[in-house]
Amino acid sequence: MIAELPWTLPHAVAGTMVLALNAYVLLGGADFGGGVWDLLARGDDREAQRALIARVIGPIWEANHVWLILVVVLLFTGFPTAFAHLATALHLPITLMLVGVVLRGSAFTFRSYDRSRDDVQRRWGRIFSVASLLTPVILGVCLGTVASGRVPMDGAPTGGFVARYVLPWAGSPFPWAVGALTLVLFAHLAATYLTLEAQGAALRETFRRRALRSQGALLVLSLVTLALARWEDPTLLAGLLRGRTALAMHAVTSAATVAVVWALLRRRFAVARVAAAAQASFLLWGWAWTQFPLLIPPSRTITSLAAPRVTLQLALWALGLGTLILLPSFVYLFRVFKRTGAPFDATG
Amino acid sequence: MDDLLFARAQMATSLAFHIVFAVVGIGMPLLMVLAEWRWLRTGEEVYLELAKRWAKGTAILFAVGAVSGTVLSFELGLLWPAFMAHAGAIIGMPFSLEGFAFFTEAIFLGIYLYAWRLIPPRAHLLAGVVVALSGALSGIFVVSANAWMNAPTGFRLVDGAFTDIDPIAALFNAAMPAQVLHMTLAAYAATGFGVAGIHAWALRRGTPHAAFHRGALQVALWVALPAALLQPLSGDLSARDVATRQPVKLAAMEGHLRTGPAPFVVGGWPDERTLTHRGALEIPGGLSFLLTGNPDTVIPGVDAVPPADRPPLGIVHAAFQLMVACGSAMALVALWGGWRAWRRRRGGGVPLPADRPFLLALVLTGPLGFVAVEAGWTVTEVGRQPWIIHGVMRTAEAVTPVPGVGVSFALFTLLYLGLAVTVTFLLWRQILKTGVTPAPLGLTGEFPLPHSAAAGPGTSSTPYGP
Ligand code: HDD
Ligand code: HEM
Ligand code: HEM
Numbered sequence: 001m002i003a004e005l006p007w008t009l010p011h012a013v014a015g016t017m018v019l020a021l022n023a024y025v026l027l028g029g030a031d032f033g034g035g036v037w038d039l040l041a042r043g044d045d046r047e048a049q050r051a052l053i054a055r056v057i058g059p060i061w062e063a064n065h066v067w068l069i070l071v072v073v074l075l076f077t078g079f080p081t082a083f084a085h086l087a088t089a090l091h092l093p094i095t096l097m098l099v100g101v102v103l104r105g106s107a108f109t110f111r112s113y114d115r116s117r118d119d120v121q122r123r124w125g126r127i128f129s130v131a132s133l134l135t136p137v138i139l140g141v142c143l144g145t146v147a148s149g150r151v152p153m154d155g156a157p158t159g160g161f162v163a164r165y166v167l168p169w170a171g172s173p174f175p176w177a178v179g180a181l182t183l184v185l186f187a188h189l190a191a192t193y194l195t196l197e198a199q200g201a202a203l204r205e206t207f208r209r210r211a212l213r214s215q216g217a218l219l220v221l222s223l224v225t226l227a228l229a230r231w232e233d234p235t236l237l238a239g240l241l242r243g244r245t246a247l248a249m250h251a252v253t254s255a256a257t258v259a260v261v262w263a264l265l266r267r268r269f270a271v272a273r274v275a276a277a278a279q280a281s282f283l284l285w286g287w288a289w290t291q292f293p294l295l296i297p298p299s300r301t302i303t304s305l306a307a308p309r310v311t312l313q314l315a316l317w318a319l320g321l322g323t324l325i326l327l328p329s330f331v332y333l334f335r336v337f338k339r340t341g342a343p344f345d346a347t348g
Numbered sequence: 349m350d351d352l353l354f355a356r357a358q359m360a361t362s363l364a365f366h367i368v369f370a371v372v373g374i375g376m377p378l379l380m381v382l383a384e385w386r387w388l389r390t391g392e393e394v395y396l397e398l399a400k401r402w403a404k405g406t407a408i409l410f411a412v413g414a415v416s417g418t419v420l421s422f423e424l425g426l427l428w429p430a431f432m433a434h435a436g437a438i439i440g441m442p443f444s445l446e447g448f449a450f451f452t453e454a455i456f457l458g459i460y461l462y463a464w465r466l467i468p469p470r471a472h473l474l475a476g477v478v479v480a481l482s483g484a485l486s487g488i489f490v491v492s493a494n495a496w497m498n499a500p501t502g503f504r505l506v507d508g509a510f511t512d513i514d515p516i517a518a519l520f521n522a523a524m525p526a527q528v529l530h531m532t533l534a535a536y537a538a539t540g541f542g543v544a545g546i547h548a549w550a551l552r553r554g555t556p557h558a559a560f561h562r563g564a565l566q567v568a569l570w571v572a573l574p575a576a577l578l579q580p581l582s583g584d585l586s587a588r589d590v591a592t593r594q595p596v597k598l599a600a601m602e603g604h605l606r607t608g609p610a611p612f613v614v615g616g617w618p619d620e621r622t623l624t625h626r627g628a629l630e631i632p633g634g635l636s637f638l639l640t641g642n643p644d645t646v647i648p649g650v651d652a653v654p655p656a657d658r659p660p661l662g663i664v665h666a667a668f669q670l671m672v673a674c675g676s677a678m679a680l681v682a683l684w685g686g687w688r689a690w691r692r693r694r695g696g697g698v699p700l701p702a703d704r705p706f707l708l709a710l711v712l713t714g715p716l717g718f719v720a721v722e723a724g725w726t727v728t729e730v731g732r733q734p735w736i737i738h739g740v741m742r743t744a745e746a747v748t749p750v751p752g753v754g755v756s757f758a759l760f761t762l763l764y765l766g767l768a769v770t771v772t773f774l775l776w777r778q779i780l781k782t783g784v785t786p787a788p789l790g791l792t793g794e795f796p797l798p799h800s801a802a803a804g805p806g807t808s809s810t811p812y813g814p
Binding site for chain 1: 419423426445
C-alpha cells in the first residue's frame, strides 16, 4: 500500500504528528489545566478542589508527555532538518518549556507521593502550579511563532543574539496571543473534565462556572488572535479566512463551541466533555490546515523537508506496530478499572 | 569554557542524571516481579509487602525518568542540531520504538500498582512481567542508537550528505550486541547491589522488621549476584569489540599510549603531551596477552592518530579503571555470596542475612554498580571524542550555534541537583525510614493510591481477589 503512494508518505507522517499533538492537547493539556485550577483554587473547599485535581491526574503521572515526545521523535525522524532548525531558532523558549516540564512533573510526583501533608507538600504544590502556567504558554508561543513564519529557514534573521534568538518569538504580540490561547484552552478542558469527575454538587458547580468563564475567555482570545494575525501581516494565515475548507473548519468549531456552552448551561457534563474535546481538536486541525502544505512557513513544505522514503516507511511501520501493542493494552487497562470506577477514566 | 564544552557538559549532566532512573526502571520491575512470584509460591506476607513497596518506589523513580527523558529528546536538538539533522533519519526509529516500550511500561505499571484486587494473581504477576520486559526494551532501543554513534552503518557519505539510508542496518549495527548486553546486565547488577546494600544496612543496624529485610535481601541477591558474575565477561567482550572498531578508544581506556606490545596499565595519569604515565603500575605485555593471547602482539596506541583525533586521555583511562575496579569488587562479593550459599546448603555456616561481614561487604558495594554505570558511560562517550559519530562527524561540527550555552548548562545543573536532593529525601522518608523505625510497616493498607487511598482499590488488606 504505502509503497505505491510515495507522495503521501511525508503527509502521513506530518498528519500523525498533528494527531499526536492532538492527543497531547486533550490529555496532557488537561493535566496542565488542572495545574491552573490548582493555582486558582479559592473558597472554603479549596483543599477539596486540589484533592480532586490530584486524584484525576494522579494515576497517569506524567505519562501524557509521551505524546509530546512522539511529536518530537517523529519530527526528528521524519523531518530532521526542520527539527534542527527549530531547535536552534527556538532554543530559548524550548529551554524554558523544558524547565517547566521538569519542575511540574517532579513537583506533582513528589507532592502526591509524599505521605505527610505538611509545608513540604505545599511548597511542591506552588512549584507545580506555576510550572503549569509556564509550559502551555511557551508551547503556544512556539507554535504561534512557527505558524506566522517568524522563523523562516530561508533568509533567517541576521544580527546579534537578540535579533536572531529572542525577537522572533518574543518581539511581537501574535505568538503570545497564541500562548495565552493555549493556556486558556487547557484550563477550559480541565474544568470541563473536572465537572464530570467531581463527586459533590458544590464542587461540580464550581468547576462548571470555571468552565463557562474560561470558555468566554477562549472566545475573546480567539478573536484577538485572529485580529492580530490580520493586523500584523494580512497575507499570513490568509487561509484562515478563505476557501471552502476554512469555512467548514470555522463552522464545525463554532458548532462545537455552541455545544460546549449549551451542555454546560444544561449541566450535561458528559456532552460538555466531548464537545470541549472536539472544539480543541478542531482549533488544532484548523491551524494545521491553514498551514498546509507548509511545515516551516513561509517557504518550506512538508515534502521538501521530509527524510528519505525508507525512513518514513519504517517510522509508520513502527507506529503501526506500537499501536498494535498499545491498543489492546489500553483496552485492558480500561476494562480493569471500569469495574470499580477507579480514576483511570479521567484524563486518559 | 566555550560553548562546545558547556554543551558537552550539559549533555553529560542530563544523561548522567537520566541513566540512574533508566537503570532503576529496568532493574526494579524485575525485583518486584520476583518478590510477587515468591509471595505466590510461599504465601509469606513479607514478599507481598516487598512487591508493593518496590512498585511504589519504582513509580516515583519512573516519573522522574520520564521527565528527564523528555528533556533529553529535546536536548538532542537544542545542543546538537547538526548531528540530528543528519542522524535523525537514520536512528530516529529506535527512539520511536522506545517511546512505545515506555508507554507499554507505563500502562502496565499502572495496572500493577492499582489493580492488586481487580485481576487474578496470575494476571497481576504477568502485568509485572510486561513492565520488566518493556523496561529492558526501552534501554535496548536507546543503547542501540548510541552504539550506532560508535559503529555508524546504514548510510553512505557522499560529499558530506548521508544517502542510501538504511535504518534497520543502523539499528543492528556492529557495536549493538555487546553494548546492549553489557548495559542490560549493568542495570540488573547496579539495581540488585543497590537494593541489597540498603537492606543489608538495615539488617546490620538492627530493625524490628528483620523478616522483611531478609526477604528483600534474598530477592535482591538473586538478581545481583548472577549479573555481577557475568558482567566482567560481558565487559571483556565489549573491550574486544572496541579494540576492533575504535582502537584509539581502547588505547585511551587502557592507557596504552605508544604503539607496540601493550602493557597492562593499572592506575596512573597519562600526560597528553609527552605520552607518558605518571604513577602507573605496568605489567609488560599484559594487555597484548589479554587481547590476543600473545604478550608480544603489537597493539596500536594513542599515538597511532594525530593529537586532534585523540580523546581526553586522563578521564577515559581513570573512568575505565574505576568501572573495572567496581566490577571486580562486585564480582568478588558475588563469588563470596555464592560460596556462602553453597556452604549453607551443605549445612555449614550461618545464613547470609546473619553474616555480619558479608552484610558489611554488601553495604560497601551497594553504590558501586551505579558508580560503574556512570564511569562506563564516561568511557563510551568521552572515549569517542572528538567524534560525535565515530569517524564521520566531529562533535565540534555538531554543536548548536546559539551562544550562551553556559547559562542553560547552569540552569539544568541546578534543576537536576535540586531534583536529586528531593528524590533522595523522598525515598528516604518513603521507603527507608519506615523500615528501621519501630512503627509497623503498614504500607499495605494505605497503598496504592497517592492521595485518595480512601476511595481507591486496594485499601482493604486483602491483597488480591475480586
Ligand atoms: C554495573 C555496571 C558495570 C560494571 C560492573 C562494568 N561495566 Fe563496563 N560499562 C557499563 C557498566 C559496567 C555501562 C555503563 O553500562 C557501559 C557504558 C556503555 C555501555 O554499553 O555499557 C560500559 C561500557 C564498557 C566498555 C565500553 C564499550 C563501548 O565504548 O562501546 C567496556 C570496554 C567495558 N564496559 C568493559 C568492562 C569491563 C572489562 C568490566 C569488568 C569488570 C566492566 N566493564 C564492568
Ligand atoms: C540520548 C539519550 C536518551 C534519550 C533521548 C532518552 C529518552 C527517554 C525518554 C523520552 C524517556 C521517557 C519515555 C517516553 O516518554 O518515551 C525515557 C525513559 C527511559 N529511558 Fe531514556 N533516553 C536516553 C538514554 C537512555 C539510556 C542510555 C537508557 C538505558 C539504558 C535509557 C533507558 C530508559 C528507560 C528504561 C526509560 C523508562 C523510564 C524509566 O524507567 O524511568 N535511556 N528515555
Ligand atoms: C544514559 C547513559 C549515557 C551517559 C551517562 C552518557 C554520557 C555522556 C557524556 C559523559 C558525554 C560527554 C562526552 C564529552 O563531552 O566528552 C556525552 C555526550 C553525548 N552523548 Fe552520551 N551518554 C549516555 C547515552 C547516550 C545515548 C543513548 C545517546 C544517543 C543516542 C547519547 C548521545 C550523546 C551525544 C549526542 C553527546 C554529545 C556529543 C558528544 O560529546 O559526542 N548518549 N554523553
